Amino acid sequence: MNPTLVLLAATLHVAITGNDSNPGTPAKPLRTIQRAADLAQPGDTITVHEGVYRERVNPPRGGTSDKKRIVYQAALGEKVEIKGSEVVKNWTKVQGDVWKVTLPNSFFGKLNPFNDLIQGHWFDPKGRKHHTGAVYLNGEWLTEAASLDEVMSPAGASPLWFGQVDDQHTTIHAQFPGADPNHEMVEVNVRRTVFYPEKQGINYITVRGFTLTQAATPWSPPTTEQIGLIGTHWSKGWVIENNTISHSVCAGLTLGPKNMGEFTGNLVGYTQMIEEALRNGGWSKDNIGHHVVCGNRISHCEQAGICGSLGGAFSLIESNEVSHIHVRRLFHGQEQGGIKLHGAVDTVIRGNCVHDTPRGLWLDWMGQGAIISGNLAYNNSTVDLYLEVNHGPALVANNVFLSPNSLSNLSRGTAFVHNLFAGRCATKDTSRITPYLKAHSTTVAGKHANKPGDDRFYNNIFAGRSPQKGGRFISLVGEYTDPALPVTMKGNLFIRGAVPHDKEVSPGLFQDMWPGLTPVLKADGLYIEWISQTDWQQSPRNLVTTELLGKAGVSGARFENADGSPIRINTDYFDKLRNESNPTPGPFENPGAGPITLKVW
Numbered sequence: 001m002n003p004t005l006v007l008l009a010a011t012l013h014v015a016i017t018g019n020d021s022n023p024g025t026p027a028k029p030l031r032t033i034q035r036a037a038d039l040a041q042p043g044d045t046i047t048v049h050e051g052v053y054r055e056r057v058n059p060p061r062g063g064t065s066d067k068k069r070i071v072y073q074a075a076l077g078e079k080v081e082i083k084g085s086e087v088v089k090n091w092t093k094v095q096g097d098v099w100k101v102t103l104p105n106s107f108f109g110k111l112n113p114f115n116d117l118i119q120g121h122w123f124d125p126k127g128r129k130h131h132t133g134a135v136y137l138n139g140e141w142l143t144e145a146a147s148l149d150e151v152m153s154p155a156g157a158s159p160l161w162f163g164q165v166d167d168q169h170t171t172i173h174a175q176f177p178g179a180d181p182n183h184e185m186v187e188v189n190v191r192r193t194v195f196y197p198e199k200q201g202i203n204y205i206t207v208r209g210f211t212l213t214q215a216a217t218p219w220s221p222p223t224t225e226q227i228g229l230i231g232t233h234w235s236k237g238w239v240i241e242n243n244t245i246s247h248s249v250c251a252g253l254t255l256g257p258k259n260m261g262e263f264t265g266n267l268v269g270y271t272q273m274i275e276e277a278l279r280n281g282g283w284s285k286d287n288i289g290h291h292v293v294c295g296n297r298i299s300h301c302e303q304a305g306i307c308g309s310l311g312g313a314f315s316l317i318e319s320n321e322v323s324h325i326h327v328r329r330l331f332h333g334q335e336q337g338g339i340k341l342h343g344a345v346d347t348v349i350r351g352n353c354v355h356d357t358p359r360g361l362w363l364d365w366m367g368q369g370a371i372i373s374g375n376l377a378y379n380n381s382t383v384d385l386y387l388e389v390n391h392g393p394a395l396v397a398n399n400v401f402l403s404p405n406s407l408s409n410l411s412r413g414t415a416f417v418h419n420l421f422a423g424r425c426a427t428k429d430t431s432r433i434t435p436y437l438k439a440h441s442t443t444v445a446g447k448h449a450n451k452p453g454d455d456r457f458y459n460n461i462f463a464g465r466s467p468q469k470g471g472r473f474i475s476l477v478g479e480y481t482d483p484a485l486p487v488t489m490k491g492n493l494f495i496r497g498a499v500p501h502d503k504e505v506s507p508g509l510f511q512d513m514w515p516g517l518t519p520v521l522k523a524d525g526l527y528i529e530w531i532s533q534t535d536w537q538q539s540p541r542n543l544v545t546t547e548l549l550g551k552a553g554v555s556g557a558r559f560e561n562a563d564g565s566p567i568r569i570n571t572d573y574f575d576k577l578r579n580e581s582n583p584t585p586g587p588f589e590n591p592g593a594g595p596i597t598l599k600v601w
Contacts, residue, residue, distance in 0.1 A: 012036040012044060016051035033057050033072070033082065045071040048210070050078035054086055056191040063204030066237055072195075074209035084191035084215035084229070085136060091174075091181040097155050099181050100173045105165070113189040113216035114163035114170050118250065121221035121265025122334035130331050132216035132249045135161040135174050136187040141214075141247055141300070142174055143328060151175060158328075189216040189249070193227055200234035200258040201287075210243045217250040221335055222309030222342045222364075223263045223273050226256025229301070234258040234281070234311055236288055242295040245305075252301035252325075255291055255308030255315065255341070257281065267432055270365070274343075274435065274444070277310055283442050289313035289347075299324045302331070305357065306339045313345040313442065314562065317352065321601075325357040337362040338380070344370045346440055346562035353526070353601045355379045360403070364388040367411075368437050368555060369562060371395045374573050374587075376526070376601050378402035378519050384423065387411040389450050391436040392552035393559040397544075398573045398587045400600055402517055402528070404465060409478075412454040412485055413552035415559055417544045417569050420586050422463045422496075422517045427452045427478030439557035440564065452478060453485025454553035457492055457504075458544050461586035463517060464497035476501040485553045491541035493585040508539045508585065519600070526601040534593050536585060543580045544569040573600070 011024075014036050018029035030036050034055055036046040042063040063069030074080035086107070091099040105112055113133035118125070128146040135142045137159070145151045145160040151173045161174035172188065174181070194212045212230050220226035225233070229245060231254035232238045245252045260276045263269035277283035288311055298305040298320060305322035306312075322338040337359035339349060346369035353376045354360040360377040363370055367390040377384035377399070384401040385408070387394070392413015399419045401407065406423035407416075410430050430450045438445045462475035475498040480487040493508040494500055495515070500507040516529035542548055546566035549559035560567055570578050573587035584590050591598065 012046045015049040040070050043068045047073055047075050048080045049075045052081045054083050057195045059197050059202050062202040069204035069206055071206040081211040082194050083213055084194045085187035086190045088186050088188050089182055097175045097177045102169050102171045108190050115165040118219050120219035121223050123219045124332040126331055133163055134189045138185050192216050195230040197233045202235050204237040206239040208241050212245045214247045217248045220251045223269055225259040226254040228254030237290050239292045245298045246300045248301040250303035251307050252298045253306045255312035257310050283310050289315050291315040293317045294319055296320045298322045301325050303336055304340045308341050310343040312341045313343055315347045317349045319351045321353045323356045350374045358382045359386045360384045362386040365434055367394050373397045375399045383408045389432050389434040391448055391554040393557050397569050400587055415456040415549050417458045418587055419460045425476040436555040448554045451482040452480050453482040455487050457489040459491040459541050459585045461493045462498040463495050525599045527597050527599050530598045531595050532591050532593050541583055
């Protein structure tokens with residue numbers, strides 16, 4: 001190999017027919033992505049060709065700027081899978097649908113997932129043990145049993161496996177109903193992650209167009225290093241786009257911190273971690289965040305689809321579909337949701353579809369300057385949007401929330417503008433005292449209690465849940481009790497039996513209007529039935545702007561974009577221009593009168 005040729009290469013090619021002693025040219029590609037990662041320099045592109053690559057990519061370096069990044073991409077039009085699993089053969093039938101295999105512990109390398117317990121802060125095992133190992137039959141994972149006896153019983157709807165590890169061997173018993181595992185694709189977790197740098201500060205990397213799957217990820221609480229199937233590990237400027245990410249035992253995509261020390265899993269512990277991140281961790285606008293997470297499909301992760309503590313600040317999370325998160329319910333914890341971020345300073349979360357999760361969108365602590373806009377959330381079991389102990393300003397605009405519970409609000413300083421709330425909205429008090437920041441920075445300006453208040457509700461639609469005409473539904477429950485933090489509710493519309501909050505000024509009441517708000521999946525997308533009336537426009541409504549919203553009462557910061565420019569909510573969910581003299585309530589600007597069907601994803 002001529003090393004000079006490799007160093008000068010603008011593109012390194014990788015193929016399953018390649019060899020790691022090759023120079024990485026199209027004619028003589030490398031065999032592993034990791035070898036390409038070891039060779040790549042700032043400005044280089046790694047193009048990976050079709051096939052299954054069973055490896056963990058650990059990039060040793062990143063780019064030096066947004067224009068001189070290291071790009072990892074699947075070759076155009078080719079399916080490239082990177083897996084944290086290995087194929088296992090030589091299964092022996094035990095009885096019925098139960099088979100077993102015995103593997104040397106050396107098969108797993110440094111970490112044996114079948115002997116690696118899931119544990120950590122805010123994790124609830126629900127009275128049994130859980131491991132980061134997993135068994136897959138033709139790409140679908142089996143469920144870990146609590147005991148061997150459960151596996152030996154007749155198989156139910158979800159086939160089971162159980163692992164036993166001694167000093168030298170790992171024995172796995174598994175149910176394969178109606179299948180011979182030696183004639184099917186059976187895989188087991190071997191690697192903790194699929195694409196994740198061991199070192200922090202590996203900046204300006206792009207990961208594009210891959211299928212990333214099957215990793216033995218650990219529990220990722222906000223107080224320690226958050227290791228995902230793919231993750232940025234306390235870095236800056238990553239672009240993660242147009243990938244399929246699935247089957248992570250815990251978190252799918254992480255934007256979280258490095259391990260900064262031992263902290264307790266409570267209010268004091270997380271406060272100490274923030275202080276350490278500011279003191280020695282480099283948490284600042286110059287060093288951390290600024291990621292773009294766009295166009296990914298993320299599913300089948302048992303903790304979170306996207307999560308990040310502090311490291312997701314100043315980022316854009318856009319046009320992702322996040323679904324089927326924590327669906328097995330084997331264990332529980334306080335970090336389980338579709339998109340869960342701590343410290344989402346000036347982070348924009350827009351145009352995502354989040355469904356079949358516990359909490360769909362969840363901002364926790366210091367989501368200051370965050371903008372949540374144009375998202376669709378439905379069929380989420382706990383709530384669509386959970387805002388926890390933030391002090392604002394934060395903007396929630398043009399979203400469609402269709403689950404039975406639309407909003408759980410334990411924050412203040414939030415502007416809710418032109419949303420459709422088709423479920424219960426609740427505001428709650430909490431005794432916690434949490435930080436607020438100087439505008440557009442990570443500098444702590446002070447701490448404040450979390451009494452409800454200082455919220456603004458403009459031009460939203462609240463819809464009742466009952467499908468029966470004449471039912472009544474209190475749309476927004478909870479008391480705003482702090483007179484120092486007044487609340488504004490104006491220009492909102494109430495349909496399907498919804499009843500205004502007592503703070504509402506001149507509400508629009510069309511409670512006998514009953515559009516069908518249950519999403520219907522068709523071949524080309526997701527639809528809802530909508531009904532509009534021209535007389536909705538008779539009540540005058542203001543265009544919502546930075547000037548109208550003013551400043552958050554606690555932080556004193558303006559409602560504005562991350563670059564300091566003013567906000568104007570002059571487009572709708574579909575990016576259609578609004579009537580600035582009297583905008584239509586809800587996320588859809590003047591969609592037409594009468595029953596219509598709207599494609600919302």
